[in-house]
Amino acid sequence: MSKINTLEDLNKAKKRGLEAIIPSKTKIMVGMGTSGIASGAQQVYDALAGEIKKRKLDIILSKTGAMGMDCIEPLIDVMQPNKPRLAYSKMTAKKVPEVLDQIVKGAVDGVKPAYRMDEEDFICLDEKKPYVKGPVSKDQKDIPAIGSVNFYKKQLKLATRNCGMINFESIDEYIAKGGYFSLYKALTKMKPEQIIEEVKASGLRGRGGGGFPAGVKWETCRRAHGDIKYVICNGDEGDPGAYMDRSVMEGDPHSVIEGMIIGAYAIGASQGFIYVRNEYPLAVANLQRAIGQARECGFIGKNIFGSGFDFDLKIGKGAGAFVCGESTALMTSLEGKAGEPRAKYIHTVEHGLWDRPSNLNNVETWANVPAIISRGAKWFTSIGCKNNSGTKVFCLVGKINNIGMVEVPMGMPLKDIIYEIGGGIPGGKKFKAVQTGGPSGGCLPIDLINISVDFDALWEAGSMMGSGGMIVMDETTCMVDIARYFIDFLEFESCGKCVPCREGVQRMNEILNDICAGKGKEGDIELLESMSQGLVDGALCALGSTAANPILSTLKYFRNEYVAHVRDKKCPAGVCKALIRFSVSEEKCTGCGVCLKKCPTECISGEKKKTHVIDQTKCIKCGVCKESCKFDAIIVE
Amino acid sequence: MVNFIIDGKKVEAEEGKTVLQVARANNIGIPTLCCHESVAPTGSCRLCVVEVKKGKRTRIVTSCLYPVDEGIVVDTKSERVKNVRKLVMQLLMARCPESDVLKDMAKEMGIEPQPAFHPETDKGKCVLCRLCVKACEDVVGVSAIGLIARGKKKAVGTPFSEDSMVCIGCGACAYICPTEHIVMESFGTKRKIWGRTFKMQACDKCGRYFAPVDQLKFISQKTGTTMSDLVTCISCK
Numbered sequence: 001m002s003k004i005n006t007l008e009d010l011n012k013a014k015k016r017g018l019e020a021i022i023p024s025k026t027k028i029m030v031g032m033g034t035s036g037i038a039s040g041a042q043q044v045y046d047a048l049a050g051e052i053k054k055r056k057l058d059i060i061l062s063k064t065g066a067m068g069m070d071c072i073e074p075l076i077d078v079m080q081p082n083k084p085r086l087a088y089s090k091m092t093a094k095k096v097p098e099v100l101d102q103i104v105k106g107a108v109d110g111v112k113p114a115y116r117m118d119e120e121d122f123i124c125l126d127e128k129k130p131y132v133k134g135p136v137s138k139d140q141k142d143i144p145a146i147g148s149v150n151f152y153k154k155q156l157k158l159a160t161r162n163c164g165m166i167n168f169e170s171i172d173e174y175i176a177k178g179g180y181f182s183l184y185k186a187l188t189k190m191k192p193e194q195i196i197e198e199v200k201a202s203g204l205r206g207r208g209g210g211g212f213p214a215g216v217k218w219e220t221c222r223r224a225h226g227d228i229k230y231v232i233c234n235g236d237e238g239d240p241g242a243y244m245d246r247s248v249m250e251g252d253p254h255s256v257i258e259g260m261i262i263g264a265y266a267i268g269a270s271q272g273f274i275y276v277r278n279e280y281p282l283a284v285a286n287l288q289r290a291i292g293q294a295r296e297c298g299f300i301g302k303n304i305f306g307s308g309f310d311f312d313l314k315i316g317k318g319a320g321a322f323v324c325g326e327s328t329a330l331m332t333s334l335e336g337k338a339g340e341p342r343a344k345y346i347h348t349v350e351h352g353l354w355d356r357p358s359n360l361n362n363v364e365t366w367a368n369v370p371a372i373i374s375r376g377a378k379w380f381t382s383i384g385c386k387n388n389s390g391t392k393v394f395c396l397v398g399k400i401n402n403i404g405m406v407e408v409p410m411g412m413p414l415k416d417i418i419y420e421i422g423g424g425i426p427g428g429k430k431f432k433a434v435q436t437g438g439p440s441g442g443c444l445p446i447d448l449i450n451i452s453v454d455f456d457a458l459w460e461a462g463s464m465m466g467s468g469g470m471i472v473m474d475e476t477t478c479m480v481d482i483a484r485y486f487i488d489f490l491e492f493e494s495c496g497k498c499v500p501c502r503e504g505v506q507r508m509n510e511i512l513n514d515i516c517a518g519k520g521k522e523g524d525i526e527l528l529e530s531m532s533q534g535l536v537d538g539a540l541c542a543l544g545s546t547a548a549n550p551i552l553s554t555l556k557y558f559r560n561e562y563v564a565h566v567r568d569k570k571c572p573a574g575v576c577k578a579l580i581r582f583s584v585s586e587e588k589c590t591g592c593g594v595c596l597k598k599c600p601t602e603c604i605s606g607e608k609k610k611t612h613v614i615d616q617t618k619c620i621k622c623g624v625c626k627e628s629c630k631f632d633a634i635i636v637e
Numbered sequence: 638m639v640n641f642i643i644d645g646k647k648v649e650a651e652e653g654k655t656v657l658q659v660a661r662a663n664n665i666g667i668p669t670l671c672c673h674e675s676v677a678p679t680g681s682c683r684l685c686v687v688e689v690k691k692g693k694r695t696r697i698v699t700s701c702l703y704p705v706d707e708g709i710v711v712d713t714k715s716e717r718v719k720n721v722r723k724l725v726m727q728l729l730m731a732r733c734p735e736s737d738v739l740k741d742m743a744k745e746m747g748i749e750p751q752p753a754f755h756p757e758t759d760k761g762k763c764v765l766c767r768l769c770v771k772a773c774e775d776v777v778g779v780s781a782i783g784l785i786a787r788g789k790k791k792a793v794g795t796p797f798s799e800d801s802m803v804c805i806g807c808g809a810c811a812y813i814c815p816t817e818h819i820v821m822e823s824f825g826t827k828r829k830i831w832g833r834t835f836k837m838q839a840c841d842k843c844g845r846y847f848a849p850v851d852q853l854k855f856i857s858q859k860t861g862t863t864m865s866d867l868v869t870c871i872s873c874k
Binding site for chain 1: 680703704717723751765784786
């Protein structure tokens with residue numbers, strides 16, 4: 001890799017990268033993000049490499065990040081000159097020979113691809129390049145186009161623009177997608193103030209959850225007194241079920257790095273830190289490689305693009321504390337101390353890391369910056385809704401058919417995300433609620449299914465955008481149990497510095513455990529409410545002050561479930577074991593004997609073709625009988 | 638100087654002062670546990686919360702950390718403030734049911750224990766105010782004790798709960814502890830604290846055992862004063 005000092009150098013790298021992205025021979029890309037690897041992508045990659053070598057095929061084998069549709073991984077993309085790009089889902093090492101046969105023959109007659117792509121989008125360059133010159137052949141036309149797949153139809157990928165599209169190990173491929181051209185533009189053609197104005201005009205709000213306007217933050221930090229300033233990237237994503245930032249750091253690390261260099265130039269910072277949780281080893285490795293490449297090219301170092309601007313970037317690894325996602329705790333941790341937050345009456349943009357002006361944004365925010373600088377604020381504000389420009393990346397998990405990472409324009413109705421992109425609830429069950437914003441967020445009920453998914457609407461509804469986790473729950477979810485789950489998580493993750501959070505969350509957990517165990521007392525609900533208010537007002541940091549949100553939002557929308565638990569000693573969803581009883585419906589039971597065989601405690605008895613009976617003294621309420629009954633004859637009450 | 642209102646009273650204060658300092662200077666009582674003049678405030682106990690109105694925004698802040706500001710309106714006794722203080726006191730009373738200091742404070746504030754909070758048995762009287770840790774680190778400068786673990790497992794102790802070899806037995810941690818949790822036993826020629834026994838120095842004039850030898854050695858090293866100049870107790874100097 002040689003230094004890239006001029007636009008000419010950058011264009012040369014772009015040309016190299018373009019040849020790698022759309023090569024003149026066959027290329028197979030394996031989705032090797034964590035989600036891919038977890039479902040077996042490494043075995044698929046190894047099988048492909050072995051088979052290609054054995055057959056002496058002239059095929060390029062490449063790696064890429066996660067496209068988002070995790071439920072169909074491992075995913076491989078096959079590109080052949082002048083043919084649509086084909087995605088094969090749920091790949092296995094076993095399927096490899098057959099898929100290679102097809103590739104060699106140039107036909108699609110065996111393993112069917114999940115979808116095809118006809119063109120490649122170069123968002124930062126405002127360009128689209130077709131893979132096929134002329135019409136798509138008939139046999140390929142039968143494969144659904146990506147634009148017709150419900151999961152992708154309504155998505156718009158900005159922050160995740162390169163995830164699943166480029167080889168995350170190649171800086172040339174990133175440059176070919178328009179990468180580092182924004183940095184060139186910013187450093188050679190724009191003044192720092194102009195960049196800040198552009199980011200302000202774009203309306204980009206912090207994607208870490210707070211939604212604070214990024215440009216305003218940058219401006220305050222630029223104006224803050226101090227020779228040494230820092231830019232920090234918060235990659236300490238720790239919400240259960242959220243992995244957007246991981247996917248970006250793994251699949252497109254350069255987008256974060258480029259965003260940070262631009263931000264540092266605008267703010268006047270010469271040092272940056274990316275704080276990543278160490279539980280993301282692939283993200284750490286990919287970022288490390290990318291920082292090394294950027295340094296070799298001269299994007300990090302002295303006199304970048306001959307502008308006189310110097311910048312260095314380092315990685316700080318988190319030690320497994322959720323609270324370190326909070327900005328002040330993160331900075332304390334970066335300083336080498338135990339990650340505890342401090343009061344923010346004096347903002348970190350003025351007194352942050354080592355008491356110096358520090359500008360912290362999260363992964364997704366930084367990844368948006370190069371696109372904004374390249375395409376302009378006006379373009380960015382044309383996406384999304386009022387005061388919420390651009391897109392937001394979410395992770396759809398839980399009781400939903402299409403589990404995966406999605407990026408949509410802000411303001412999209414929740415129902416489109418759940419039912420169209422997410423494909424609805426599995427097993428024909430009813431939607432009950434969705435938890436947005438992670439443990440500090442809240443549960444939204446079916447009545448709010450049309451809500452506009454943006455920072456302000458979610459906040460008003462008692463939840464929040466958070467970093468973007470979306471946990472979908474169906475009718476078999478008990479909302480008291482859910483609140484208990486999140487409070488339990490927060491009890492474990494509380495740093496323990498302030499009394500309301502350390503002691504209060506622990507007491508709330510005890511009360512919720514009692515309620516779920518059928519030991520709820522009159523007044524418990526009111527006590528939870530008053531404690532929640534105390535926590536909102538009294539806790540030191542955002543983890544503590546929002547810790548009561550799961551309780552407050554479930555109480556707001558599902559109060560009757562709490563009342564049923566406390567007063568009637570019933571769990572309407574049939575989840576809390578102490579409050580439910582399994583029995584057999586005389587009407588529906590055919591006496592098939594399946595439940596009898598499956599019961600682990602042998603507490604079901606009955607003759608063939610006669611109604612079976614459950615011995616309540618031996619029943620452990622595991623639910624195996626209900627799951628195995630084909631006639632819906634097991635009653636839970 | 639900045640002008641603002643606290644509990645309906647117009648006050649003038651030096652810039653950089655905290656609301657708590659100004660309140661106390663004006664004879665307005667605000668309860669605290671983790672605040673001490675010798676160490677920097679951390680805002681961990683949350684008892685000193687007050688309600689501050691700045692412009693259109695009203696919020697609860699910790700007065701030990703919040704810097705005074707022109708035009709703010711401070712209410713030290715609003716309902717929201719009382720609710721936080723009540724919660725904090727009830728939580729601490731459940732954590733440290735033995736503490737008389739907490740009982741007295743609660744009585745003065747008119748707060749009863751919350752029966753739904755089961756009293757704990759293994760926390761002693763420690764409210765985790767961290768004054769001891771700050772005093773040891775910032776004032777004495779030895780860091781013999783620190784905070785261990787996080788969340789409900791958080792505790793104060795020596796590294797790996799073993800004898801601290803840097804401890805000089807000065808007892809600053811015990812003196813600063815607001816709830817008398819840290820036990821320091823003195824018996825004539827010896828003093829026991831944090832599991833270690835320290836040899837005491839007798840005053841060369843009156844013969845009273847007045848300080849651990851390790852502490853005097855530490856002072857001698859830090860200040861360059863000879864040991865012979867340090868073996869006289871304060872009363873005899």
